[in-house]
Every structure is written in structure tokens, then in C-alpha cells.
Amino acid sequence: MLAITIPYWGQSLLRVLGGIVAVLLPAGTIVYLFLFKMMSFMQSRLGPMEAGPYGSLQLVAEVGKWLQKEDIMPERADHRIFKMAPLIVLTSTFLLIAVVPFGPDAWFTNFDVGVFYMLAVSSVSVLGILIAGWASANKYSLLGGLRAAGQLIAYELPMVLAVIGVVIQAGTMNLQQIVFAQNAGEMFGWNGLGNPYILTQFVGFCVFMVAVQAELTQAPFDMPIAESELVSGYMTEYSGFRFLIFFIAEFATAGVFALVASVLFLGGWGVPFSWFGWKSIDGVANWMNVVGPIIMFSKMMLLVFLIMWVRFTYPRFREDQLQRFAWKVLIPVSLANIMVTAILKVVF
């Protein structure tokens, strides 16, 4: 709980501000560090170097450029829906951050069904993408929107199934409790590392990361955007500020999904509790509220590095191959994972 002296409206204000920071700060960092710099290095160039030291203000310059651009809307587009679409996509990101815990007391909401909520709101962005594709009155956008809808629905399922393994092992759907279970747990009587689920749920982690990759429409699953086929997919007709919102949403969602994955599989904000002799979640020292977010951030960066590394290396699948991969490989694998986890849970 936050300090009691802060009135309720103050708490709400703090949470809103915190939410905006928690979404936009990772998004900006990801864009600069990975999209501008890492991609350039992987292609043996330096990336932006002019705006600020080592091009660190490039993103500010880009935002300035987008804000100046004309807001173009096709004449035949469904104007109201067309304007709504990017906001829906961004809203999904903000809703998602609400359940992510950053420290023992640093959270926005402490839901008992956090996992359930997270999986539900993450699919809201599908709606935004679909209506963006439909409202643009463009054939490429329509194809992109339909592809996105098919893809995101197909990959929602392995994601849910992959998380179920974690839920079975932790015995709770509360994300805070999952973090606690990982850091207080022990492996075969040894508690030096806690029990991060990436070790016991490695299959689940892999399926989850593949599903995240598809959910984020990053290569090799980027056929909704597919700039060489569909020009820019559902974003083709968007320009200026509206495109900027899509752009922010893309990378903010990458950050938030990485945060969720680090909570589910890497032990979230915590360090193994045995290091400091903490016994329960109330015993955790207060300074973890400051250190916790930093730990989360570094874990997130690691996972985003993985996502982006794959993105900059692989070519993309075809739409039907992607569906086949989801239904014939990922879903059976994650179902088997659930079964094995359940059996082991009962046995031990």
C-alpha cells in the first residue's frame, strides 16, 4: 500500500503518472537502444549520430517531425472509426501495465486474477488493428487487418496455455504472488537462486516468447505490416500523429509484454529472498520499492533484446504457415507442457 497520508485522488494521480512513465519510458528506451542502435550495429553502421550525443535525442526529433506532418485521412475512410483505432491499440498497452507489479508495494492494482486480466486486455489491441484495417478503405490495409486478426487470435491461445503452466506451478493467478513464489521457492532443497520459472517452465517460456513475438507483429511474424507486400498493412493510410500513436503502441507493447514475461518467468522485481533472509512478502525490505523497478527494467531489456534480435535476423513466414505453426506446433506443445506440469505438481 502507498503511504496512508496521500488522499485517494492523489493516489490515483500518482498511479496515472506512474503508468504513463512505465509505458513511455521503456518505449523510448527500446526505440533508441534497439531500433536505432542495435539494429544499426547488426548491419555494421552507426545509426543516428547527429541529434544529441550519439543520436540520443533522435527520437525527440522524430516525434517533432511526426507532429508537424499533415493528418491525412482517405476520403472514403470511416472517419470516426479511423480516428479511434490507434487510441484503442494504445489503450490496450495502458490497461496491460495496470497489473504489472514493480516492487513489494509498488503496483498499480493488486488483482487476484491478474493473469486472467492481463490475457484478456492484451487482445483488445486486435480490435484496434482490425478496425484500423477496415476503416482505412484501402485494399492493402484490409488485407493487413484481416491477417492481423487471424494471427493475433491464433497466438492468443498458445500464450494462454503457456501461462497456465506457470499458474499451476505457482498455485495463484495473482502476479504479485507469482513473483513471491518464484523468489521464495527452492529447487530440490537449494534456495540460492529461488525458483525462477524459466528453468522449470522452459517450454512454457519458449512458447510464450514466440507467442509474444507474434502478438507484437514483429518479424518473423510481421505479415500484418509486411512492408514489402502490403506496403504497411493496417498502418498504410495513417500519417503524422496517428502513425506516431501506432508506433509508440508497437514498442510500448513490446516493453510491457517483456515486463509481463519477466514477472511470469524471471522472478519479476524480486531477488531470491534467501539472499536477505526474507521469509514472506511482508518481510521484504522497503528499499525494494526503488530497486525492484530497476531490476524489472533490466530484465525487460534482456527480453526485448531477444525479441529484437530475432526481429532483425529472420525473414517472415507466410500467413498460412504461421497459422499451421500455431495450431500444429505451439498449441500441442503447450498442452503437453500443461499436462506434464500438472502431473509433476501432483507428484511432488
Added chain:
Amino acid sequence: MALKPKVPGLVKGLGVTLNTMLTTITKGANTVQYPHEKEAPPIRARGVIALREDNCTSCMLCVRSCPDWCIYIEAHKELAPPRRAGGAPRKVNRLERFDIDYALCMYCGICVEVCPFDALFWSPEYEYSEPKIADLLHDKTKLGEWMETVPEAPELEAGADNKGKK
């Protein structure tokens, strides 16, 4: 269809990108930060055509051989003082205008090749872009300034027979 990703190919690809990233970080990038550092073009690079005005006799060979007719020459005949005392005054062609429209030029080098009096040279200079296309029409004083940037012709590879042109 075997869609199950066999690990080696995918991992090898990741290795290539990671390798490139590490090389870029440790040894520097392959790119050049243009306005701050510049690459030296090869000696023979066809950057811009320089004119040595004294050598030009306005014979119009370059104008006629240009495939897109982008050289403009105007000249008039003048009487110059005789070489020997008491001789008749010579008639010389005095160049009034020698313009090359670089917006039209295809950089083929035929004019430099046909010039019988060594008045035209290639210079590797390349920084002469203009905001307006009409400003790319350069006159003889500008072309003469580029004479300073013309390098010596390079030595030839072993086994070469004739002396190279510029």
C-alpha cells in the same frame, strides 16, 4: 510440410547478426559519417569536368560528341599579335562562353576523350550540388577553378603497353 524449426539454421542466422554487432562495436562501422569524415574517391573517379581555358581552341569537338548535348561553346575570332616581329597578325579563337550543364551531363567522359588539345580533365571533386537545378549550369570560370583538383594520372598496372590518358 516440415515446419518444425530445426535449430541450426535459425541459430546460425542469429550468430551472424550478433557477430556483426560485436564487430561494429569493437572495430567500428563500415559506414563513413559523411560531413565529418570523407572518403577519398579513386584517382580516376569521374566527379566533375575541369577546363583549362588556355588550351581550348573552341574546335567544338566536345560539343558535337556529347551524347546529350550539354556543352555550350561560343567563341569569336580575334587578331593576336604576330609570333615573329614583322609577321602578319594571327587569327585565334577567343572563348566567350564554355558552359556545361551538369543537370544534363551523363558523366560518360566522351568529351574528355575526344578533346585533341588536352583542355578538358576529370576531377574527382563531387561536392557541387545546388538547391536549384538551373544553378548546375557552370561557366568557364567555375570549370577553371576545378582545374586545381585534377590529380595526376595514375601509374598503370604491369604489362600495360601504351601511356594512359588522363
Added chain:
Amino acid sequence: MSVETMLGDRQKLAYIAAQAADARLNVELETEGMTLNIGPQHPATHGTLRIICRLDGEQVIWAEPSAGYMHRGYEKLTEVRTFPQVTTLVNRIDWLGSFANEVPFILAAEKLMGVEAPPRAQHIRTILFELSRIANVSLFLGDLGVQMGAITPVFMAFRDREYVLNLIEGATGGRFHPNFDRIGGLFNDLPKGWIDETRATMKKLRNFCDEMDALLFGNEIFQTRTRGIGVIPSEIAVQYGLSGPNLRASGVDYDLRRDQRLPLAWDKVDFKVWTHPDGDSFARCWIRLQETRESTLIVDQLLDTIPAGPIMAKVPRIIKVPEGEAWVSTENPLGEMGYYVISKGDLGPFRVKIRSASFNNISIVPWLLRGVYVPDVITILASLYFILGDIDR
């Protein structure tokens, strides 16, 4: 008043027929096709090629390429240029391998004049020819990645293509448009140190080929995208007049470098002509990768054996080509490229017919694209590898 009473008899019949058709459609749950114009401005056509596709869902049921958006009229332009001026025009047909465009034209003119370039010039011509092939195909390898969504290969391709362009620029002075070939030989000899530089670059290029092999060709995603997609059987390939790597990928062992005698140095080196039995997109891409590697080996062999001597045969200063007709074609990076030159004894040609490889290579597109998905359209077009200047001329 109902709709029927407002219409004439004929219209009424048409209206009823349309109603019936609609009903039948609804019964059969048939859907309406959609026409998708890929191009003329589209990221996948690297130029201005328009492909009209009729789609059923994402499946192409009918496709037709519509060329000519970049027609520059080179065949006509040559008629008002002198012979030395034509090379600077034909440079621009296939702009990625421009030196290779000059050679067949110059050879045709030499054939008419009855002169032959000295051995050293033939040798250097062949080296530059192979270098322009490498410059051309290495860009293809990078572009292939972009068409399939991998963004990194193209930068690697540009990085290593730069070395080849530097070589071409160092020898000829022109980066993209060398205009180095002259009737009777070459404009100039090689500058000092060029041969060593080329040897070092060829090593880099082989390294680049290995990188591409690991990054793209070994990638399972790439293979699922290209294997079995856009299969051209060998007899169909011959019927549509394909040439170059596209033909060899269908298993036809035909390479003009080996199969015809030209005054060039290919008969002095050993090289393997790669063929692939499959004829699918993967085969076409793979053949090009192997040929790039083979080209670097050819250049290495040629560098060792450059004969000494002049680079220019005796030709008059003002070139007048005697009356006659000549056809010369060579194995260009994109396929067979040839010039049919008719001269009436003037300074310039009377008529030039250009047979460019890409124009014939894309003629198979309507046959090939029937029944494939939209993403495969891009893959197949990328694997056919055309250059717009080469199609439209």
C-alpha cells in the same frame, strides 16, 4: 411502383437475370474477387512495374504484369547517336551491372567492322564483366531478404557491393555507368595496385557469400517460404524464353559463357555452370548465390593470367561501321542479353534491337502466379529477379 414496371422489357430481363445470378451466388456462397494493383509504385517491385492481380481471399487467380512505365526508348535513341555514344546509353539498361551491357554491343560493332580487341583488352573486359555480375547479384541477395521481411541482409549486401563498386570506379572512373568499352578495345589500362586490391576484395566477397548462406539460405523460415513455391518445369522455362539463372534453376544446362565462342576470356578459365533440378524459388536464389561465388573464382583465375600488350586495336579516330547486320549476345547477370545491330555505313547504327533478359523473364509471370498467395507473389517476383530498366528499356 416496383422496380420492374419502371424498366423496359430488355432491362427487365437483364434485371431478373441479375437477381437470379445473385440468388445463385448466395446459394453457392461464392465470394467476389478483388483486384489488387501491385505497383506501379510499390515497395516490392523495385521500380515501376505494375502487376494486376485478381484475388480470391489472398489467393491470386489471375495476374498480369503491365510493363512500360519506365520506357526510355533506347532502341530509338541509338538511331540518333554515333557508335561511341551508344555505349553510354546502353549502360543504363540494366543499371546494376552496367558494364555487362556495353560488351555485347561493342562486340557486335566490332564484328561488323571486322576488328578484334587485343588479348589484354579481352581479358580486362571479362574481369570487369564478372565484377559487374557480382555487383548485380550481390544486391539481389540482399534485396531477397527485404522482400521476405529480413532487414539485415540488404545492408550486408550494400556493404560488400561497395567494395566491388570501388573496384569498378578505380579502374573505369564510373561507379555505376563505366562507359569504359570502346570499339577495338578499352578506354584505358588498369591503374597500379588494382589487381591486388581485387584479389583482396574477392576474398571479402566469398566471405559475404558464406554469411548470406548462414543468414538467409540456411534459415528454415526462408526455406519454407521458397521451397516448392513458383515451380517452373524445364520445358515451360524454355517455351517462355527464360535465360540465365532462372533457366539453369529449372535444370537446363545452358550458359552462353561456356556454350558460345566470343572474343572474351571465358574459355581460358575453368568454371562450373551451376544447375538445380527443382525450378522453384529457392533454386533460383541458390543458383545466384553459387554463381556469385563462382564469379569470384573466375576473377581470381583471370587476374593471374592477364597477358601483356596493348589494350586498343587499330581503329580509325572517326568510327564508321560498314554496312551489315550483326547479332551478339552474352550471358549477362540477368540472363541472355543481345544486340542486333544494323548499320548502313553511317556514323551511327541504322537500327538496334535489344534483347534484354528481364523482359523475357517476366513474361512467365501470368503463368507462374496463378494460384499462389499474395506473399508468394513477392517471393516469386524477387526470385525471378528483374530490373525495371531491363524490362522497359
